[in-house]
Structures are given as structure tokens and as C-alpha cells.
Amino acid sequence: MNLLLAEVARATQRLADAGVPSPRFDAEELAAYVHDVKRGELHNVRDGDFDARYWEVISRREAREPLQHITGRAFFRYLELQVGPGVFVPRPETESVVGWAIDALRDMDVAEPMVVDLCTGSGAIALALAQEVPRSRVHAVELSDDAYAWARRNIDASPDTSRIELIQGDATRAFEDRPELSGQFDLVISNPPYIPLTEWEYVAPEARDHDPEMALFSGEDGLHTIRGIERVAARLLRPGGVVVVEHADTQGGVVPWIFREEAGWTDAADHRDLNNRPRFATARRAVL
Missing domain, CATH: 3.40.50.150 (Vaccinia Virus protein VP39)
Incomplete structure (x- = not known):
């Protein structure tokens, strides 16, 4: 498992603990948004390209800010x-x-x-x-x-x-x-x-x-x-x-x-x- 997928797994658990209804989807969607790839391409992101801003947006979603407000799209x-x-x-x-x-x-x-x-x-x-x-x-x-x-x-x-x-x-x-x-x-x-x-x-x-x-x-x-x-x-x-x-x-x-x-x-x-x-x-x- 590459670094990004490992971090997505950690983020999924954080979102689940916060009561987010679709933690896995949201963790993957935010990873794709930050790294400017499609969700199906997350495994292609090299470890050296991991963007620490991912944890900033996860924190916002953990606080129950809508996914669509973070990404700006629905x-x-x-x-x-x-949207926003x-x-x-x-x-x-x-x-x-x-x-x-x-x-x-x-x-x-x-x-x-x-x-x-x-x-x-x-x-x-x-x-x-x-x-x-x-x-x-x-x-x-x-x-x-x-x-x-x-x-x-x-x-x-x-x-x-x-x-x-x-x-x-x-x-x-x-x-x-x-x-x-x-x-x-x-x-x-x-x-x-x-x-x-x-x-x-x-x-x-x-x-x-x-x-x-x-x-x-x-x-x-x-x-x-x-x-x-x-x-x-x-x-x-x-x-x-x-x-x-x-x-x-x-x-x-x-x-x-x-x-x-x-x-x-x-x-x-x-x-x-x-x-x-x-x-x-x-x-x-x-x-x-």
C-alpha cells in the first residue's frame, strides 16, 4: 500500500469517529481533490508527492463542514x-x-x-x-x-x-x-x-x-x-x-x-x- 492509501485509511477512521455518514467516500474524494487526480487513480500517487494539505481538509470535514464546500463542487x-x-x-x-x-x-x-x-x-x-x-x-x-x-x-x-x-x-x-x-x-x-x-x-x-x-x-x-x-x-x-x-x-x-x-x-x-x-x-x- 502506498503512503496516500495508508493515509486515506487513517482519514476514513477519523471521519467515521466524527459521525460523517460516508467516511470512506469522503476520505477518498478529498484525497483526489488535494492531489488533483480521480478517485480511481489514488494508487498512482507516488509517496514523494503526498500533499500534507490533505490533513487540513480532513480536519474541516471532521468538523462536519460539507464535502462540497471544501471541494467547491457538487x-x-x-x-x-x-457550490459553496x-x-x-x-x-x-x-x-x-x-x-x-x-x-x-x-x-x-x-x-x-x-x-x-x-x-x-x-x-x-x-x-x-x-x-x-x-x-x-x-x-x-x-x-x-x-x-x-x-x-x-x-x-x-x-x-x-x-x-x-x-x-x-x-x-x-x-x-x-x-x-x-x-x-x-x-x-x-x-x-x-x-x-x-x-x-x-x-x-x-x-x-x-x-x-x-x-x-x-x-x-x-x-x-x-x-x-x-x-x-x-x-x-x-x-x-x-x-x-x-x-x-x-x-x-x-x-x-x-x-x-x-x-x-x-x-x-x-x-x-x-x-x-x-x-x-x-x-x-x-x-x-x-
Whole structure:
């Protein structure tokens, strides 16, 4: 075993002792980051090239600073995004939400589907949809100044930037000043804040201490923003258009009921992620 791999093993144990959820992966990813190689190439780093800065970044991760803040990058589906303080780090579970949305758009008989991504954060969802549904036109909405700046950076670096409009504003009042867009969209998607304020102490340190509160918490029951998104989606979607909203796994029995038949919704349902946990709800705008 070369020196770097031996140090990765030591770092893995340190991260595990600190409660880091994926200690081996993080130890290897940080080693690759510091030594500017891919994870699969760590065994090629010569002993004389070992960089002691590795222990600096391990100490930061040991203190539960997010891996993505240390490396400055986050991977989401086929994207590599720039992230850091002030923006929510995209999570793997959201990839299932986007996958459902992509399938829904592909099933529509629409040449250039119109999409709204509410609470876009880093722009992960908007960029994934633009990349994987090549003729789509995506409107991304973000309120936070800091998150908006990260989204702007990621969208400007994308080859699909011309098909994404980034707007700074409140997701629960999106496009109120543009009535011509009402009833024009095929899909509304959101990974909104959904953690109840009462659960602050139970949130993982990486999120609680580093993700912006605006992206995490939403009222006493965690559903305040989702209720606002329901009203916005009802206004923006065409008949037959669909909405998909991520939520906590404890909210699976509640969120579909927000999209009520008497409010013009049909087919409200909940969906499970790859870990078989309730993760997102969908509904279709009724066709009258």
C-alpha cells in the first residue's frame, strides 16, 4: 500500500469517529481533490508527492463542514456544479425527483416544453432538465441573493444557458407580474424548504450549520412553502400540466392532499426514492 492509501485509511477512521455518514467516500474524494487526480487513480500517487494539505481538509470535514464546500463542487445527475456557502448543496435523492419530471416531459406531445423550477438554489434542477430535455425552455426562480449568484454562475457556464431564464423572486409569488405566462407551463418542479422549525436540533450538522436556513425550514409543520407552490402551480400550469414537489420522507401522507380535486387537481400521488422512502408528490392540472 502506498503512503496516500495508508493515509486515506487513517482519514476514513477519523471521519467515521466524527459521525460523517460516508467516511470512506469522503476520505477518498478529498484525497483526489488535494492531489488533483480521480478517485480511481489514488494508487498512482507516488509517496514523494503526498500533499500534507490533505490533513487540513480532513480536519474541516471532521468538523462536519460539507464535502462540497471544501471541494467547491457538487455532482448532480450528469452535471458538475459550483457550490459553496450561501447555497443549498444538491442531494442525491433529488435526482429521483428530476428523473420523474424528465420522463413526464418526454411523454408529453409538446415540441418545446415550458418548465418552471421554483427555489432553484444552485440551479441543479433547471440545468438537469435543460440538458436532458434538449428542446425545453426552463424558468428558474430563486429568492436568496447568495443562492441566486451561485445559480447565475452555474447557468452561465452551461452550454444550455440560452434556454434557461433565471429570475430573482419569491417562489410562492412567481410571475405574478407576468400574467401572459399564466396557464402556459407544462411542468412545475421544486425542491423547496420543508423541514418544520420544531425539528432544527435533529437536522444533520452539514445542513443545519452550513446550508442557508431559507432553503431548509418552512413554518411549524414544514409545509408553508409547498402550500404556496400549489397556488403558483395552479396559476401557471396549462390543463394537463404536472407539478412535482420534493418533501421529507415523514410527509408522504400529507403533501398529496395539498393538491385537492376541488382546487382543480387530479392524479395526486406520492412516490418513493431508491431507498423506498416517500420522497416527492405529483399532481396533474385538471382538463375541463
